Amino acid sequence: MEVVILPGSKQIGSLAADAIEALLRRKADAVLGLATGSSPLPVYDELARRHEQAGLDFSRAHGFALDEYVGLEPGHPQSYREVIRREFTDRVNIDPENVHSPDGSAADIEAACEAYEEAIKAAGGVDLQLLGVGTDGHIGFNEPGSSLVSRTRIKSLIEQTRRDNARFFNSIHDVPHHVLTQGLGTIMDARHVILIATGAQKAQAVRDFIEGPVAAICAASVLQMHPHATVLVDEAAASSLRLADYYRHTYDNKPGWQGL
Numbered sequence: 046m047e048v049v050i051l052p053g054s055k056q057i058g059s060l061a062a063d064a065i066e067a068l069l070r071r072k073a074d075a076v077l078g079l080a081t082g083s084s085p086l087p088v089y090d091e092l093a094r095r096h097e098q099a100g101l102d103f104s105r106a107h108g109f110a111l112d113e114y115v116g117l118e119p120g121h122p123q124s125y126r127e128v129i130r131r132e133f134t135d136r137v138n139i140d141p142e143n144v145h146s147p148d149g150s151a152a153d154i155e156a157a158c159e160a161y162e163e164a165i166k167a168a169g170g171v172d173l174q175l176l177g178v179g180t181d182g183h184i185g186f187n188e189p190g191s192s193l194v195s196r197t198r199i200k201s202l203i204e205q206t207r208r209d210n211a212r213f214f215n216s217i218h219d220v221p222h223h224v225l226t227q228g229l230g231t232i233m234d235a236r237h238v239i240l241i242a243t244g245a246q247k248a249q250a251v252r253d254f255i256e257g258p259v260a261a262i263c264a265a266s267v268l269q270m271h272p273h274a275t276v277l278v279d280e281a282a283a284s285s286l287r288l289a290d291y292y293r294h295t296y297d298n299k300p301g302w303q304g305l
């Protein structure tokens with residue numbers, strides 16, 4: 046796992062966008078794994094800027110959302126399908142037909158989860174997965190206790206996550222209790238994962254998943270077993286890391302050819 050400590054969101058957005066741009070230049074039909082929430086927004090802003098100003102081309106790319114709320118009516122502004130559309134895919138030239146999300150309004154939830162796994166497989170697997178991390182260490186909506194080999198399925202949100210996400214709704218009562226999420230096994234199949242964490246409220250989760258034991262109580266810790274995981278954090282999110290100086294030294298002296 047590579048940990049990169051950067052001054053702020055702008056630098057994080059730019060470095061993650063560099064990795065996505067490099068991927069698209071060597072593989073125009075790359076499959077991008079798309080997170081929602083606040084963490085990836087600087088990346089989407091930077092990609093939209095590069096599309097607009099430098100013609101970065103997404104016309105052959107594919108996108109798969111990480112997760113979706115269960116029970117929001119189609120078109121609900123906070124459904125993750127809508128959020129991804131608004132924050133990213135409508136701002137670049139990706140074909141809407143190539144952008145997928147788990148169907149949280151399906152009558153048969155299990156079949157919808159299976160179909161999602163199949164669709165990812167049929168697209169050739171995720172090349173680069175963007176992730177945020179919850180204050181309880183979740184990735185996707187794999188809450189504490191999630192199987193480390195889980196696949197796309199329904200999960201119940203922990204109260205803390207509903208409280209954290211209430212800022213996107215009128216009140217906590219409007220935040221659904223259930224979600225569909227790619228499993229930890231699904232996320233681990235991505236060829237490269239880039240996790241972004243910013244702000245002091247993430248410091249404990251960041252320390253737990255990077256430097257604590259691999260354990261289902263902190264779902265993101267499974268990324269310690271990933272062959273190509275990159276963690277981009279700002280100073281506040283990095284403030285509890287024991288080996289912060291080592292991560293800084295390693296990145297500052299990294300061979301230029303290596304990229305992320």
Ligand code: F6R
Pocket residue numbers: 079080081082083084085111112176177178179180183184185186
């Ligand atoms: C969103 C997702 C979640 C968020 C996490 C952090 O698709 O899967 O794991 O990444 O809850 O959310 P923010 O970035 O809003 O702090």
